[in-house]
Amino acid sequence: MESRPAGLRMSSAMLWAALLGLLLGSIPFGLVLTRAAGLGDIRSIGSGNIGATNVLRTGNKKLAAATLLLDFLKGAVAVWLAGALFGPETAGIAAIAAVLGHCHPPWLGFRGGKGVATALGVFLALAWPVFVAAGLTWLAMAKLVKISSASALAGLLVAALVAWLWGGWPLFWPVALIVAYVYLRHHANIRRLLAGTEPRIGQGK
Numbered sequence: 001m002e003s004r005p006a007g008l009r010m011s012s013a014m015l016w017a018a019l020l021g022l023l024l025g026s027i028p029f030g031l032v033l034t035r036a037a038g039l040g041d042i043r044s045i046g047s048g049n050i051g052a053t054n055v056l057r058t059g060n061k062k063l064a065a066a067t068l069l070l071d072f073l074k075g076a077v078a079v080w081l082a083g084a085l086f087g088p089e090t091a092g093i094a095a096i097a098a099v100l101g102h103c104h105p106p107w108l109g110f111r112g113g114k115g116v117a118t119a120l121g122v123f124l125a126l127a128w129p130v131f132v133a134a135g136l137t138w139l140a141m142a143k144l145v146k147i148s149s150a151s152a153l154a155g156l157l158v159a160a161l162v163a164w165l166w167g168g169w170p171l172f173w174p175v176a177l178i179v180a181y182v183y184l185r186h187h188a189n190i191r192r193l194l195a196g197t198e199p200r201i202g203q204g205k
Contacts, residue, residue, distance in 0.1 A: 010089065017082035017090035018097040024078040025101025025118055028108055029070040030055045033063050043111075050105075051113030053148045068117050070101065075121025083125075092174030095122035099178050103185060114185040116152040119178050123159055129166050130175060134159035146200045147191035156182055 005025045030050035034042040039058050042050055046057040052068035075098045082094030099152075102118040104110040124131035138155035145151065163175035181192070192198035 010087075013086035016091050017086045020082050020085070020102040021078040021094035021097025024074045024081075024100035026105035026107065027070075027074055027110065028105050029074070030067040030113065031108070033070075034058060034060075037063055039063075043108075046064065048111075049113045050108070052117055054113075071113070071117035072121040072124075074098065074116035075102070076125040079122050079125030091126060092170075095126055095174050096177055098122055099181065103181070114152075115178075115182045116156070118158065119159075119182055122178065123163075123175065127163065127167055127171055128157050130163050130171070130193075132181040133162040147193070147198055149186055149198060150185050150193055153183065153186060153190070183195070200205055 028050045028051065030042050034040065034055060037060065039060065042054055042058070046054045048054070051071065052064045055067045056064035058064075067088040078098035079091050081096050083091045099115045099118050100124065101112075103112050103115045105112045114157070120131060120134060123134055136156040137158040138151045140186045141151035141154045142148065158182070160176050189198060
């Protein structure tokens, strides 16, 4: 008789964690910062996304760095808060929801960014070795090939591998789902990478 109320409480906790992740993840920092700086609507230039890579196309490196940091932090905070408020079992749900919120903010017609910075933030909150491995891979690839999408995709792939090796299935499943979804968000980039037409950091789309 006691298992049903416990199950209901867990379902409720998962739901609240998902809502928290979606809410925090959907804050469009790239759009807010560029508008506050008088640079207009970031969605009207480059790829049309609200992430740091597109903010960099305005030529303002400080704004791009601030966007990267804030998009990263909102993912980490969503997971940390969910774990503290609703229990550690909800962290994976909050992580996925935060990335989905960034990619599909309801306030912007569900058209947001591609989720890389927010994914790195949730990786830090879920397990720091996953974040470190992904971040170092991203930085190394960015220095080597100077292509943002290739660097991000490489870092994500390493993140999934480290998640499996470090935490097994409980850690792997949310990380793998996030990685798979962010890969889907980069489908156009992947096509350009295969065709050799993907622009370098700070150029083109």
